[in-house]
Amino acid sequence: MRVLIAYGSKRGGTAGLAEMIGDELEAAGLDTVVKPARDAGNLDGFDSVVIAGALYAKRWHHDARHFARRHAATLRSLPVWLVSSGPLDDSAAGVIPPVKHVANLMSQIGARGQVTFGGRLERSARGFPASAMAKTKAGDWRDRSHVRAWASAVAEELGRA
Numbered sequence: 001m002r003v004l005i006a007y008g009s010k011r012g013g014t015a016g017l018a019e020m021i022g023d024e025l026e027a028a029g030l031d032t033v034v035k036p037a038r039d040a041g042n043l044d045g046f047d048s049v050v051i052a053g054a055l056y057a058k059r060w061h062h063d064a065r066h067f068a069r070r071h072a073a074t075l076r077s078l079p080v081w082l083v084s085s086g087p088l089d090d091s092a093a094g095v096i097p098p099v100k101h102v103a104n105l106m107s108q109i110g111a112r113g114q115v116t117f118g119g120r121l122e123r124s125a126r127g128f129p130a131s132a133m134a135k136t137k138a139g140d141w142r143d144r145s146h147v148r149a150w151a152s153a154v155a156e157e158l159g160r161a
């Protein structure tokens with residue numbers, strides 16, 4: 001089973017999260033390809049797709065949004081999961097509801113599930129307002145054990161499909 005993990009990331013944190021998801025799905029025996037959503041071509045040859053997007057001002061990264069809309073017809077026929085990243089605190093250890101357009105996309109493409117993982121903001125982040133936020137909120141809340149537990153549930157569901 002071949003799984004595409006397509007991501008939209010501005011500062012690299014979600015790209016790293018997508019790699020983590022790929023590693024965990026590979027460890028569970030799946031064949032994975034991790035790619036920026038803007039470079040992912042058509043979905044030929046993939047049996048499942050994970051779309052991961054960074055959250056900025058409660059909006060999913062536009063590359064993730066555009067990818068989901070562009071491929072909506074094909075995605076409707078595949079098992080799909082949507083991933084958001086993410087809060088710069090411990091709140092993602094609990095369950096966070098999806099932002100509005102991720103919730104809308106869930107129903108448009110019939111996604112199997114969604115999750116919000118913690119995010120990362122580097123102290124050296126540039127550009128406003130990221131640099132101002134980094135003075136008080138810099139850190140890395142991407143939790144590999146959370147990713148592992150989620151990916152193993154995804155792999156189990158794909159195994160049953």
Ligand SMILES: Cc1cc2nc3c(=O)[nH]c(=O)nc-3n(C[C@H](O)[C@H](O)[C@H](O)COP(=O)(O)O)c2cc1C
Pocket residue numbers: 008009010011012013014015054055056057058059085086087088118119120121128129130133
């Ligand atoms: C300007 C700015 C706005 C943000 N807005 C949100 C938000 O609305 N919700 C959220 O959970 N995280 C928010 N974050 C945190 C980012 O989602 C987090 O840093 C994420 O890991 C960024 O991913 P990237 O490195 O792939 O771009 C924001 C971060 C910045 C710098």
